[in-house]
Amino acid sequence: MSDEATFPLARAELIAFFLESMIFGAFTVLYAIAIWILLYREKKRSKSTLNKMLFGTSTLMWVLSVTHLCIDVVRAVQGFVDEGGKPDGTLNFYSDLANPTHVAKNVIYITMTIVGDTFVTYRLYIVWNRAWWIVVLPGLLLLATAVSGYGACVEIGMVKGQGAIFAENLQPWIRAFFSISLTTNILATLLIAARIVYSNRRVKHFRAAAAATSHWEVVETLIQSAAVYSAALASLLGTYLAGSNAQYVCLDALQPLIGVVFTLIIIRVGLGYTMNEISGNKDTDHFPSTAVQSIGGTEYGMRPLAINVSVTRTNDRQSLEMYDQKDRSLGEVESGTSRTE
Incomplete structure (x- = not known):
């Protein structure tokens, strides 16, 4: 059952509307930059x-x-203005799950989630060098997410009167949708992060300056693997399983947050390419080496020998542009920065 006494539905909807507006504003700015x-x-x-x-x-x-x-603007006007003067008018309005506006916003959210999960799966495919086998399980989970999500929308549209989102007939569909979507993102996040960490560790053998992992590397990994999105999904699932109206806050805030995660990746790709244009694609380190040869117990100094170690960087843009190339034998594809010895 919901915690109407401790966290009223009307209050949850109002807070959700505020947070959604704030995050949407950030999304709009990031979208313009992207x-x-x-x-x-x-x-x-x-x-x-x-x-x-x-x-x-x-x-x-x-x-x-x-x-x-x-x-949500239309629903806020109807719920707090048109129905606000009636006894329990706001509560009754937001409790009407079969209201066309409520069903419509849920369909939009499901669609947004599928688009976001598809992109995460695509990123996984690119990061793992276009290996089809790595996305078989995430692809099946993505299909299950769509079925459970739109199935939940159908069930919500069939609710008669003032129904609760925590009703027994709705819980299996909603729990399945949240759980499968979360599983898809956690799986993809771990696989993407593992690939990025592996790539960063490999290059440390050639770059002394990269010996210590910086905070930016951690942030970069989290952004590119969409771990923020997975954390938000976990919060949404947790509040719903707890029967808390706080799930409305998480649900509406998650809608624009999906877009924020997506556009952050686009911006990271674009900025990565810009930096590559400035610094060039190759860095060559020179390590002077002086050899000493001993002949008959006498040591003779040899001429200094310059050893060139060339590290070729493939930036974000180049690794993503593998999508357009048919030659799959080109360098190792990484999310973030990929380096080929």
Whole structure:
């Protein structure tokens, strides 16, 4: 049962609306930056399928978030203004699960989740050098997420009267949706993070300056593996299993947060490419070595020998652009920064 006495539904909806608006504002700023990066790259580089895909996906996410927020604005006006003057009017309005606006916002959220999970799965595919076997299980989980999510929307639309979101007939669908989506993201996050850490450790054998792991490496790994998204999903599942109205807060906040995670990755890719344009693709370290040869007990100094160790960097943009290339034998693909000896 819900905790209506300790955390009223109306209060939860109001807080959820506020947080969604705040996060959507951040999403809009990041979306504008991401679009600028994509369009700027289009002018300097030949058109690519990757740019079109990223542009279309980010725009779709932003449109879905705008639509979801507009529906919440309409619901806030109806619930707190139109129904607010009636006894329990606001509570009754938000308790009507079969209300078309409530069903619509849930359909939008499910769609947004599927788009986000698809992108995480795609990132996993790219990071693991386009190995199809690595995305078989996440792909099946993604399909199960869609079935359980839209199935929950159908059940919600069939609720008669003032139903609770924690009703027994809805719990199996909703729990399955949250759990499967969380499993998909945790699995993909761990696999992506493992690949990034492995790549960073490999390059330390050649770069002394990279011996210590910086805080930025940790942040970069978390952003690119979408661990923030997984943590938000875990909070949503936990509040729902606890029967708390706080799940409404997590649910509405998660809608634009999915877009934030996606656009952060696009910005990271774009900034990574910009840095590569400035510094170049190759760094060569020179290690002077003086050999000593002994002949008949007498040592003779040899001429200094310069040993060149060349480390070629493949930046974010280049590794993502593997999507457009048919030659799968090119270097190791990494999320973040990938280096090939």
